[in-house]
Amino acid sequence: MTATNNQLSQYGLALHTTSSQLGLALSDFNQEKKISTWEFGQDLSTHLHIVLQDFLTPHSWSDLVLIAVAKGPGSFTGTRIGLATARTLGQQLNIPVFPISTLIGIASYRKATTPELFPEDHLIAVQLPARRQQYFVAIYEIKDAELLSYLPDKIMTPECWEQTLANLKKPYRQIEATEEELGKTASSILDVAIKHWKQGKRPSFEQAHPFYGQNPV
Template sequence: MNETGQGLILCTAGPELGLGLIGTQGGSRWQSWDLGREMAVYLHSRLAEFFPTQAWRDLDFIAVCRGPGSFTGTRLGVVTARTLAQQLQLPLFGISTLAAGAWSVGQTLTEPLTLAIDFPAQRDHVYGAIFQVDPNSPKIKTVQEDMLITTGAWEELLSHSPYHPKRVPLPDILRLLPGIAGLAQAQYSAGQRPHWQTVIPFYGQTWQPKP
């Protein structure tokens, strides 16, 4: 076992299946497939192609995108990751889609910044959250946790935020995967070993303004 850990990364929160592997001698590896409604049909075969069964024993942890995102896809990914972590007796990190996106964007910056990151949901809603990121740090600070909110309320919240966040869209799957990996690896290096039972999907809780 190495200090940063070798980890398998899994993301099914959107129409694309994303898989990643980090902490190996060959560096990191990322791959995605646009599976859409056939995610459940091809997930396990793509996983077997990407990461041979005989290599499972070399893993130190698994990290999965816990949402927000597609209800069916998110549930499928989390259930798959929980099953693998249970069978292999490995720690499982559940990483927010939005946090992973913020981490990825943060790595492209030259100085610390507060980011508001969002992507469309249904019925004039968005999934949104606010984070403080630093390109020189593997960690991010959550200012506003993940939420499901109307587009108008989100824009109003941002306009009145004392943090004056920069609004950015959610990155694509091949940029989300390093974000999931980076956040999970930072937690692993800090000594965290979350049990698979602690990871549950986040489907989106509607935001309510404070009275």
């Protein structure tokens, strides 16, 4: 009976804390999906745990079978808070923690909401503003409806990024993302993690590391 109940109560939870927004997503891997965002700014750490508990209701922590977390790039402080929370939950609940790139979350979200803009034979080039007039960038290849890494997360000057795009041998769609839209991509962070989970991947909380892309100033 216990195994049956657990099978009926499998949920994945995603945290996105790499900007001034907090984004949370909860899914039963099927029809049920819950997504919310909050503008907490620098008060994120004050509200996070209370909001998490309320967001999970009426489900319990024991219903979770995976945690997904945006690992960056993004805010140093926010990213650290999200990773620390996800790692703690993963350790306490003994469930896998999937650190997912902020940039693939953006690409996946845009592809899901406007699929007509992203045909199978195109690349997706994502840029997000960084400090010192630079960009966080990544490029993904669409193959069999999956996003595969074509250029891993990097930080580049606008000139270097422009040259990188000019050298591409495949058609691409460019995404110029902003921090203001990151919270709502928690749903896509969770979708990517669920795909990995269904493929049999089970990363431990100890493998959840941030990607900052640059040193704090």
